[in-house]
Amino acid sequence: MSTHCWIDVAVQTPAHTQVGGLLTYRSPFLVQPGVLVRVPFGPREVLGVVWAIRDRAPEDMPEANVRDVLGVLEGLPPLDMHWRQLVQFSAQYYQRSLGEVALSALPPQLRDLTSDQLARRLKKQNTMRKVQTSAGPTLSSEQSTVLAQMAEGSGPFLLFGSTGSGKTEVYLQAVERMLQADPQAQALLMVPEINLTPQLEERVQARFGSEAVVSMHSGMTPAQRLKGWLAAHAGHARIVLGTRMAIFASMPHLQLIVVDEEHDPSYKQQEGARYSARDLAVYRGRLHNAPVLLASATPSLESWHHSRPADADDSGGRYQRLLMPSRMGTGLLPKVRRVDMNKQPRRTVLSAPLVAAIQERVQRGEQCMLLLNRRGYAPVLHCADCGWKSECKHCSAFRVFHKIDRTLRCHHCGLTERVPRACPECGNADIAPIGRGTEQLEEHLGELLAHVLRPDGTPVRIARIDADTTRLKGALESQLAQVHSGEVDVLIGTQMIAKGHDFRRITLVAAVNPDTALFSSDFRAPERLFALLMQAAGRAGRDAAQSATSEMWVQTFHPTHALFEALKKHDYPAFAASELAERTAAELPPISHQALLRADARTQEAAQALLNAARQTLEAQLSADPTTQDLVLQVSVYPAVPMSMQRVADVERAQMLLESPNRMALQKMLWHLHAVLHQVRSQPEHKGVIRWLVDVDPQAI
Ligand code: ADP
Ligand code: ZN
Ligand code: ZN
Numbered sequence: 001m002s003t004h005c006w007i008d009v010a011v012q013t014p015a016h017t018q019v020g021g022l023l024t025y026r027s028p029f030l031v032q033p034g035v036l037v038r039v040p041f042g043p044r045e046v047l048g049v050v051w052a053i054r055d056r057a058p059e060d061m062p063e064a065n066v067r068d069v070l071g072v073l074e075g076l077p078p079l080d081m082h083w084r085q086l087v088q089f090s091a092q093y094y095q096r097s098l099g100e101v102a103l104s105a106l107p108p109q110l111r112d113l114t115s116d117q118l119a120r121r122l123k124k125q126n127t128m129r130k131v132q133t134s135a136g137p138t139l140s141s142e143q144s145t146v147l148a149q150m151a152e153g154s155g156p157f158l159l160f161g162s163t164g165s166g167k168t169e170v171y172l173q174a175v176e177r178m179l180q181a182d183p184q185a186q187a188l189l190m191v192p193e194i195n196l197t198p199q200l201e202e203r204v205q206a207r208f209g210s211e212a213v214v215s216m217h218s219g220m221t222p223a224q225r226l227k228g229w230l231a232a233h234a235g236h237a238r239i240v241l242g243t244r245m246a247i248f249a250s251m252p253h254l255q256l257i258v259v260d261e262e263h264d265p266s267y268k269q270q271e272g273a274r275y276s277a278r279d280l281a282v283y284r285g286r287l288h289n290a291p292v293l294l295a296s297a298t299p300s301l302e303s304w305h306h307s308r309p310a311d312a313d314d315s316g317g318r319y320q321r322l323l324m325p326s327r328m329g330t331g332l333l334p335k336v337r338r339v340d341m342n343k344q345p346r347r348t349v350l351s352a353p354l355v356a357a358i359q360e361r362v363q364r365g366e367q368c369m370l371l372l373n374r375r376g377y378a379p380v381l382h383c384a385d386c387g388w389k390s391e392c393k394h395c396s397a398f399r400v401f402h403k404i405d406r407t408l409r410c411h412h413c414g415l416t417e418r419v420p421r422a423c424p425e426c427g428n429a430d431i432a433p434i435g436r437g438t439e440q441l442e443e444h445l446g447e448l449l450a451h452v453l454r455p456d457g458t459p460v461r462i463a464r465i466d467a468d469t470t471r472l473k474g475a476l477e478s479q480l481a482q483v484h485s486g487e488v489d490v491l492i493g494t495q496m497i498a499k500g501h502d503f504r505r506i507t508l509v510a511a512v513n514p515d516t517a518l519f520s521s522d523f524r525a526p527e528r529l530f531a532l533l534m535q536a537a538g539r540a541g542r543d544a545a546q547s548a549t550s551e552m553w554v555q556t557f558h559p560t561h562a563l564f565e566a567l568k569k570h571d572y573p574a575f576a577a578s579e580l581a582e583r584t585a586a587e588l589p590p591i592s593h594q595a596l597l598r599a600d601a602r603t604q605e606a607a608q609a610l611l612n613a614a615r616q617t618l619e620a621q622l623s624a625d626p627t628t629q630d631l632v633l634q635v636s637v638y639p640a641v642p643m644s645m646q647r648v649a650d651v652e653r654a655q656m657l658l659e660s661p662n663r664m665a666l667q668k669m670l671w672h673l674h675a676v677l678h679q680v681r682s683q684p685e686h687k688g689v690i691r692w693l694v695d696v697d698p699q700a701i
Contacts, residue, residue, distance in 0.1 A: 007026075007052065008051045012047075025068065026290070037073070047111045087248070087282065143324065150152050150174060157319065159323075160304075160322065163537075164328055164538060172203070175208070176208075188251060190243070231251045232250060235252050262295060264499075267316065274693075278303075298535065307321035337552070337554070338556060358508060366507040369497060369508070370441065370493075370512055371509070372378065374437045376437075383430075484503065491506075498539065509540045511552075524699065594697065600692070606686070607689065608642075609686065614676050615637050631669050635659070
């Protein structure tokens with residue numbers, strides 16, 4: 001080989017190997033960074049991204065050991081600098097290998113395509129998609145103001161707007177203006193879960209033409225994903241509508257990022273690189289010099305805090321807060337009614353006034369929605385004689401009783417067994433369910449409403465939507481369609497049904513038993529509950545004609561709790577202020593920053609031992625070095641504890657919390673910790689450890 005160059009290539013390396021994800025190869029082809037190549041990796045041939053060109057051979061490696069690049073994916077423009085910076089930052093910030101982040105951001109099918117196949121795919125779509133914008137409605141004054149503020153400022157923006165205030169219309173108009181100003185511009189529209197919001201997909205396509213829009217989410221086939229990715233990468237797709245994975249879409253002409261329902265926990269990836277797509281959106285916007293619009297009716301406390309106005313002793317947040325308080329139509333939000341469960345007969349599931357209200361609405365031909373955060377029939381089976389409970393033998397959790405197929409199922413490891421005829425411990429035949437899930441609620445409500453008739457004299461129709469009823473592909477869509485077309489009078493479900501659906505005829509929403517979240521060990525539980533209830537309330541009375549009579553019911557043993565007081569007034573700022581005051585006092589996020597180190601092992605002792613050894617080694621090393629002594633003071637590293645779900649599928653899990661008011665210091669600490677972990681893990685006494693992982697800015701503690 002006469003002409004060649006040395007290149008560093010990002011390849012998918014197994015997590016936690018010492019290899020950082022960049023490998024050096026010799027290339028007979030002239031390439032530039034961002035080009036996709038095929039390279040040998042062990043005995044295999046894998047896809048890689050050229051990351052850097054070296055001006056000379058690597059010094060730490062005999063030349064003979066450097067292998068040759070096998071081929072270049074012809075016809076694909078290189079992944080641009082912004083994309084590579086985004087990947088590099090994500091890998092660094094979330095403590096994963098560069099190769100892993102880079103390769104998992106590409107559509108899987110790209111790995112298997114031959115050059116010919118790729119050429120054919122590329123040929124099919126080398127046209128700039130035409131955008132045919134159809135006219136939107138005349139803007140409300142709030143919408144016009146917000147769009148004007150966006151045009152003047154540079155962002156990031158936090159749009160705080162009520163459900164139904166017309167936020168989606170603002171996104172569409174912002175996209176439209178951007179497309180008009182630049183014939184190449186691309187926009188990224190992110191949503192928590194696409195299959196829950198098919199209306200939005202339709203609305204965007206209706207406005208800009210289906211040619212100009214591509215979707216990106218995990219429900220697509222590999223071929224669809226590749227097609228969408230290529231269209232975005234080539235600049236043909238003008239609008240990418242997607243879930244968190246879409247944050248890594250290659251979009252060379254990206255000029256606007258919108259994050260809808262920015263508070264939604266599903267923006268945080270829960271495996272591999274545990275990135276927050278919302279946070280990366282802000283970072284990516286800065287890279288591209290593109291405005292970023294985060295929007296919600298119940299913003300995350302992080303974004304709320306970052307958008308706080310300046311006052312006498314605080315220069316304010318980095319985000320610009322935009323407001324749309326009014327609802328379209330009549331502007332009325334449903335009346336919130338609290339039922340004090342202390343005054344109900346013991347063990348009441350559905351209180352008499354709530355049942356009466358549901359009955360009244362069914363008789364008028366209106367729809368109701370009941371929320372309960374537990375699927376299955378009953379969370380546990382119990383023997384009153386010996387105290388046996390339906391524990392999972394592999395997890396620190398109870399198996400849930402599902403009456404429909406008479407099984408006990410573990411919601412963590414999946415272990416499913418038929419319900420025993422008698423207590424497995426003492427043989428007592430009288431084993432009974434305790435607590436209630438959606439399945440039992442459905443049965444119970446059926447009995448309570450058995451005599452109730454609809455306006456046309458037919459019996460009431462009750463339906464349930466949860467993870468159990470929607471397991472089959474397409475099941476969720478068809479069940480939602482039934483609700484929309486009015487074939488259901490009372491809908492029962494988990495939080496799944498509160499998200500995003502535009503159920504126009506629902507006039508009553510009820511939270512059956514929301515109290516557990518008030519006293520959870522997870523400090524974010526109240527924030528999630530408030531968002532869920534506000535969102536659910538927003539489902540009621542979307543039709544102007546009915547919004548005056550629509551209601552949100554809450555059954556609670558703590559009716560005067562501040563969370564419900566704020567809910568009653570639909571007052572997110574009041575809730576946020578009280579919650580932020582508590583977080584400030586306790587030095588919790590968003591005031592401080594956190595990371596979790598987790599270890600999995602066969603025994604809890606082994607898992608904790610690794611974490612505690614890492615902690616001691618880390619503090620000893622850092623304290624001994626004058627350049628790092630400060631870090632020990634700036635970052636608190638807490639002793640290892642069992643995770644709240646301590647055992648899953650026979651694996652014991654422990655965690656260690658790191659906390660600091662200073663994000664940079666925490667990042668530095670994690671960097672040192674990474675090296676220490678490799679060191680400690682290789683010691684013989686830590687052989688029992690299965691894996692460890694780091695979660696930066698964890699969403700659950
Ligand atoms: P959000 O996203 O804040 O929940 P939407 O954008 O979905 O609100 O708007 C709520 C309803 O109001 C939708 O049916 C939408 O079509 C309608 N709408 C939005 N903006 C306008 C407007 N300027 N004029 C008339 N109707 C509007
Ligand atoms: Zn028993
Ligand atoms: Zn289990």
